[in-house]
Amino acid sequence: WEPGAYAQVDKNPTYYATGETTTFYEGGGAIIDNPNSGFHFEAYGGPTGAVKLALTDGPYVDSILYPIYLNQDAAVLALQNGEIAFFLNPLGLQKGFRQRLEASPNVEIISNPPWGFRYLAFNMRREPMSYKAFRVAVATLIDREYLANTVFQGIIIPMYSVVPHPNPLWHNPDIVVYGQGMDHFQRVEEAVRVLKEAGFSWDAEPVVVDKDNPRNTRVAGKLPDGTIVDAPSGFKLPSGEYCPELELLAPSAGYDPLRATFALYIEQWCREIGLPVKANLTGFNVIVNKVWAPDGFNFDMYILGWSLGDPSFPDYLYYFWHSSQDVIDGFNTPGYRNPDFDKLAEDFLAADNLETARELVFRMQEMLAVDVPYVILFDTPITEAYRADMIEFPYTEVLGGIQFVWPLTTVKAVK
Template sequence: MKRLLVFVGLLLTLFIFGEAVVNYALLEDITTTNIWNLLGSGSSAWNFYVQLWKYPALLTMNKDGMLIPSAAAEVPKIVEENGMYTVTVKLRKDLRWSDGSPFTANDVVFTYNTIQELQIPGGNWVGAYEPTKVEKIDEWTVKFYFKEKTTMTIYYDTLMTAIVSKNFWAPYVEKAKKQENPVNWLLSQEVVDPAITALNLGKIEKGAFVEVKRVVEKGFYLPEGEENLYYENGGFVIKNPTTGFEWTSNNPAPEGSVKLKVVNGPYIDKIIYRIYGNKAVALQALQKGDVDFVLNPLGLTSGEFESLKGVPGIKLTVNPSLGFRYLAFNMRKYPFNIKEFRQALAALIDRDYICNRVLQGKAIPLSTPVPPANTFWYNADVKTIGEGLSRGERYQLAIELLKKAGFSWDQEPVIDPSKAANPVVKRGKGLKGPDGKYVPDLELLAPSGEYDPMRATTAIYIEQWAKDLGLPIDVKLTDFNEIVTRAFDEVDFDMYMLGWGIGRVPTYFKSFWKSDQSAPEGFNTPGYSNPEFDALIDEFEMADSFDEAVEAIKEAQELLAEDLPYIILFTTPIYEAYRDTIEFPFTDTLDGIQNYNGFPENVVRVK
């Protein structure tokens, strides 16, 4: 009888009055329903999970990282004409908004012009500022004009900008223009605008739940039944049997059999995003069956993952992460402005030992800011300084590098590599720079063990190895916000340890390391400045082909491994768990299911 009651309760959870319902857990409340704010100062993973999927973009990427059309009918070419670079985008004619109005060139032009005219703030709108003009050619054609051929920015920022419905937003924009502060007024409007999907926002109870429900009747949603076909050789096809729309990749062209077929729904009527105060409570809800999946950009910890193994009704998945932890140097200051000093410290840091012994396999060592799973952009030839050396050999290499740059000691360290357990015969003391002056005490800022035990532990090991050679490095485990403030706002630091979540396409190379992006105005906290690197990033951005872009970014990875504005440390897998009462179209995907916002847009199913 007890088992029967549990089954009946589960049915009530999944099907309320005949509706197919999925329950997701959020760890934070949403803060806005306004798309202009959502991609501006209101940007957060929680807002994105619940809403970002409902807006179209001209281009997107499939699960394998291929650039594909979304609201566009094809991937357009960049053409040089009359001293400008233009992109003419043909739109799909078979899309419409959830209020019934067609998706047209009017929506595209209105979105870009509104962003530029009102100067909508926010890094997620940055791509919309690239074109000097966006014009409507006809109802289904839009033309973009650019001063420079920044190929990667055009494809992966500008043409991936979220598009809004002109029919809905034009009255608000016109009213905003009459206000004393047009932007503030527009961003303050909390509304539910049309979606390009069959689902949209419903009831919202702050601190309790957010409802997303079907707003388009079955049979009246044009992309319903649309097929995404992944071929064995990497080829890709979009096919809509209802409207006749079809697009086929040409690099590579599909060959062989179809390895994965994803068919568009919707298969559900409602998603309830339940708000939980912390992850522990959300995971309890998952185990009880109150929610089907816990959305979290970091996924589960390895401990949480292990605790869910064998739990009835729970399925587990592990995927590579799009992100990395790193150690950054302030290259504006001595001795971090000396490359050999940075290289010596890198030689001391044994990533394999940290990840496999200290962190017990819960982290994956990295030598480049492009994760190996991101195979298209990853340079497998990049090696870390000291890779494959023993502990004693690492000490010897670090000493050689320091001596090469003119460093010396009052008491030079003595190393015996044959003593594997402890090769340090005599620790170094009184490290002096090439000018004969003592190296001052150096501070390494790292997150506390409570916030991130992995980084805290790694920092302590780095301090120990450095002091073995007389490098006066002291770790300060501190608040995350203090590190961010000192590194990005005040630029007042020696070294710090943080992490980045990154995109699949390495446009972040410019933000993190190009010389004109130096903090506090930009994200280049080390103050790294290398004309050769800058030239490679320019080549990457303005490449005529993706092969040229890949070659430039692979060379840039080699330079970073040599110059070391960052020491790339490790990444962590994305561990996730979900109830077996729901079904995703696939679970093997870079950065996990959470990176797809839990697949709310018409492909998640209730079993």
């Protein structure tokens, strides 16, 4: 791609669904009728309750142009000038741009809950990430609530499960969350306990000192003879070998200051107990090229994010963590291999009723929360802007934002 490049999608004059109606009901049912083919379909109980939403397929425009902008600043300017009706960005509208657009005539700004998450992934093919205790310890140290409430002042939403809570049908609210309800020093002590029980050790073991004096409470190091030193040191694997420095890849602040900040805090919390984690804030493409390297997964840990596709059927659970996807270019980047999970994921794809599928999804969430190939971190509400004098969406309340309005054949141009 280059400046000025664009993609174009033209109207299909023989589109099979033109005139097809889809009606959703308050009782959860839906009906699809196609007057051309005579197709009729009812789901989830059909017409129960009042009509909630009725859609009629077009298309209503001759073509859709997708110009490519190098950054969000250029796209916002084009929106203000009426050159475009809407722009696609999986992260939504940045706060500063929202303030600019609020003063622009004919620009509507809306916010929707996210359908995705930003996460920390471990390369379980390498030590010490291959040890569940190490992953649990790092997860225990991460205080999402502190970052959400104190650092980010409420602009992020802490998340815990691989199926985010804005999707209540599939979300399991009862998974284990390591460190939940603990203050910082309780998290430190719990992480150290988990690591010691798994055979990890230090030359100078982390200890919390001056607990009776909150202003002076800190993490120090304790030598084998009981001597207290300034800081922990000499973190060792269960084999007795010293742990090498571990790289935590994350996007730079210029691309995503939220993930960059999370990475720096995770580095700080890990190093506080002697874990040699170093954050490397770098380009998005640099991370992708290391995670999905041509010769295999070349990373220790990384922070990225996912948009999760169709919220009605979370089949990504199979593709992200089934062992068959632990291949070059596969989506199982941690290298998670668990036969029990594989069976649940396979049974989920084969399930022939909603109740069974939901039970399997709940069990998969529980298993992944315990094994922590990912630590789910947070997401943000999706704020978007569009030109109300140029485009009309059939609905604007949608999980993940109006960029996920579907089908596009129901979107209309304002005459």
